[in-house]
Amino acid sequence: MRLASLRDVMFGYGDVPCLEEANVEIHSNEFVAVTGPNGAAKTTLLKLALGLLQPWRGTAEISSTNREGGKLVVGYVPQQIASFNSGFPSNVLEFVQSGRYGRGSWLRRMRKNDREAVEKALLLTDTLHLRNRKIGELSGGQKQRICLARALALSPDLYVLDEPTTGMDKESRARFYELMRNEVREKGKTVVMVTHHLSEVEPELDRLITLERKEESGWRCCTTTSCSGHFVPAGSLRC
Numbered sequence: 001m002r003l004a005s006l007r008d009v010m011f012g013y014g015d016v017p018c019l020e021e022a023n024v025e026i027h028s029n030e031f032v033a034v035t036g037p038n039g040a041a042k043t044t045l046l047k048l049a050l051g052l053l054q055p056w057r058g059t060a061e062i063s064s065t066n067r068e069g070g071k072l073v074v075g076y077v078p079q080q081i082a083s084f085n086s087g088f089p090s091n092v093l094e095f096v097q098s099g100r101y102g103r104g105s106w107l108r109r110m111r112k113n114d115r116e117a118v119e120k121a122l123l124l125t126d127t128l129h130l131r132n133r134k135i136g137e138l139s140g141g142q143k144q145r146i147c148l149a150r151a152l153a154l155s156p157d158l159y160v161l162d163e164p165t166t167g168m169d170k171e172s173r174a175r176f177y178e179l180m181r182n183e184v185r186e187k188g189k190t191v192v193m194v195t196h197h198l199s200e201v202e203p204e205l206d207r208l209i210t211l212e213r214k215e216e217s218g219w220r221c222c223t224t225t226s227c228s229g230h231f232v233p234a235g236s237l238r239c
Contacts, residue, residue: 001028001067003158003190004049009058011041011048017056019044024209028067028157031184031191035198036211042194043079043162045211049192050076050160066157067188075099075156077147079163079194092138092146093131096121099153121152124179126172141167148176159183161193170200177201 002025009022019041026032026049034042047053048060066072090098099121100114110118122128125145130138138146144167151159159180165173181204183189195201202208 002026002063003028003066003072004062005060006045006048006055007059007061009048009055009060011044011053011055019048019211022048022058024049026158026190026192028190029184029188030206031181031204032193032207032209033198033201033205034192034194034209034211035196040211040213042211045209046160046162046192046194050074072158073154073156074158074160075151075154076160077144077151077162077164079166090135091131092122092127092133092135092149093118095135095146096127096131096149096153099150117155118149118153121149124152125149139167144168155187157189159189159191159193161191163194163196165195165197173197173200177204180204 004024004026006022006024010017010020011022012018022045024045034045036042044053048055049062051060051062054060062074063072096118097110097114100110100117119128122131125148127142127145127149130142130146135143135146144164148161148164151161161180165176168176177200180191180193184191184206193201198208
């Protein structure tokens with residue numbers, strides 16, 4: 001099932017396009033990485049796919065339903081995690097718990113399954129020991145991990161992660177990639193992740209989207225390739 005797509009999309013800031021002729025499809029039950037040099041409009045590509053930005057030209061669509069016919073739940077972890085300042089009022093436990101309200105009313109009480117999901121998310125991201133700390137007291141890497149914990153607690157259909165391993169060491173990154181692969185393989189989730197550690201994560205991927213510059217124009221060539229044979233290879237798609 002197609003969850004999100006860009007068709008012939010152009011977008012830029014000011015009057016200068018930074019992304020041109022972008023054609024991308026994201027399907028359910030796949031692990032996709034987005035890569036490219038610094039400044040290659042990777043974050044912009046994610047925001048367009050999520051509907052957070054509107055294209056100048058072309059169409060950007062995201063499904064309203066998941067493959068079971070229910071509401072599509074998206075867990076988005078942006079890149080600027082360090083923007084949490086020292087005055088942020090919540091502690092870690094409250095922040096991660098807030099992810100559970102994405103699947104229900106903000107007014108309902110936390111149930112047993114909610115508390116279990118939150119504790120599991122904290123354990124998986126090695127942040128359980130931080131649960132009573134204020135957000136603003138944490139390091140950048142710790143803030144990154146609690147945002148991932150919140151997304152895991154939400155248990156979304158679609159994870160959209162913008163450089164989620166910032167501040168992690170190599171061992172922590174490896175555990176994270178395995179965790180995301182398990183979300184896809186065992187739970188049928190979809191993961192779209194911007195990364196600069198392609199060689200580390202590539203064995204876990206189903207597809208790779210690479211942004212490249214054509215001549216002196218905007219970033220316009222998204223080459224989608226089959227990576228590791230988790231799915232039947234479908235060749236390459238130039239977009």
